[in-house]
Amino acid sequence: MKLFIDSGSLKDIQTLVPLGIIDGITTNPSLLAKEQGNYREILKKICDIVQGPVSAEVVATDFDGMMREGRDLAKIDEHIVVKVPFTRDGVKACKALSDEGTRVNVTLVFSPAQALLAAKVGATFVSPFVGRLDDIATPGMQLIHEIVEIYSHYEFATEILVASTRGPMHIVEAARMGADICTCPPAVIDSLFNHPLTDIGLKKFLADWEKAQAALAGKA
Ligand code: E4P
Numbered sequence: 236m237k238l239f240i241d242s243g244s245l246k247d248i249q250t251l252v253p254l255g256i257i258d259g260i261t262t263n264p265s266l267l268a269k270e271q272g273n274y275r276e277i278l279k280k281i282c283d284i285v286q287g288p289v290s291a292e293v294v295a296t297d298f299d300g301m302m303r304e305g306r307d308l309a310k311i312d313e314h315i316v317v318k319v320p321f322t323r324d325g326v327k328a329c330k331a332l333s334d335e336g337t338r339v340n341v342t343l344v345f346s347p348a349q350a351l352l353a354a355k356v357g358a359t360f361v362s363p364f365v366g367r368l369d370d371i372a373t374p375g376m377q378l379i380h381e382i383v384e385i386y387s388h389y390e391f392a393t394e395i396l397v398a399s400t401r402g403p404m405h406i407v408e409a410a411r412m413g414a415d416i417c418t419c420p421p422a423v424i425d426s427l428f429n430h431p432l433t434d435i436g437l438k439k440f441l442a443d444w445e446k447a448q449a450a451l452a453g454k455a
Contacts, residue, residue: 236409236414240418241323243281260287260289262291277451278315282315286314288338290316291315302331302332303318321352329353340362342362342383345368345378360394361396363378365400366405376408397416397418400420406427
């Protein structure tokens with residue numbers, strides 16, 4: 236399963252990419268609004284660092300506006316994937332941009348029916364939001380299970396990009412279900428590294444080694 240960072244922070248991206256576990260980035264207007272500077276320059280820098288798919292979202296809500304913004308975003312770098320919201324105009328723009336050869340991520344997906352339609356119009360990625368479903372007491376991972384099942388019956392090229400993840404278990408469950416990608420806030424990616432037994436085990440290995448070296452030095 237591929238792992239994307241859900242962030243517009245160059246600092247976080249520069250910290251995590253060198254670990255070798257990151258395959259791409261997702262941004263959205265809320266995330267980019269938190270950053271200082273020109274959003275096009277930020278997106279270009281992100282593309283240069285990650286050298287993988289970088290989702291950049293349109294803010295227009297009508298078809299013509301989405302097409303104009305989508306084409307403009309795609310010019311920033313070859314790694315840009317244009318993100319459109321799941322609306323009627325968004326679905327139409329997904330079809331038109333995909334037909335032009337631009338990769339599209341259909342976002343704000345909350346039902347299996349929406350995911351089916353996104354695949355039918357050639358979305359490169361479909362982004363179901365699991366955390367926001369959990370927030371309203373609806374099991375988000377059940378949606379992933381249903382989309383994986385539906386897509387398994389057909390030859391869609393659309394990849395399932397699990398979004399709005401809140402903790403490590405979303406990532407583990409997504410991988411168990413066979414989702415293609417998980418996008419996660421930097422803190423969630425960081426949490427995947429943690430296990431107390433790893434820390435305890437390493438401490439003991441190093442202490443035993445030090446003790447043996449000290450004993451050897453004493454005999455010399
Ligand atoms: C996905 O592409 C979105 O940017 C993101 O996952 C939304 O997450 P949130 O629900 O934590 O805002």
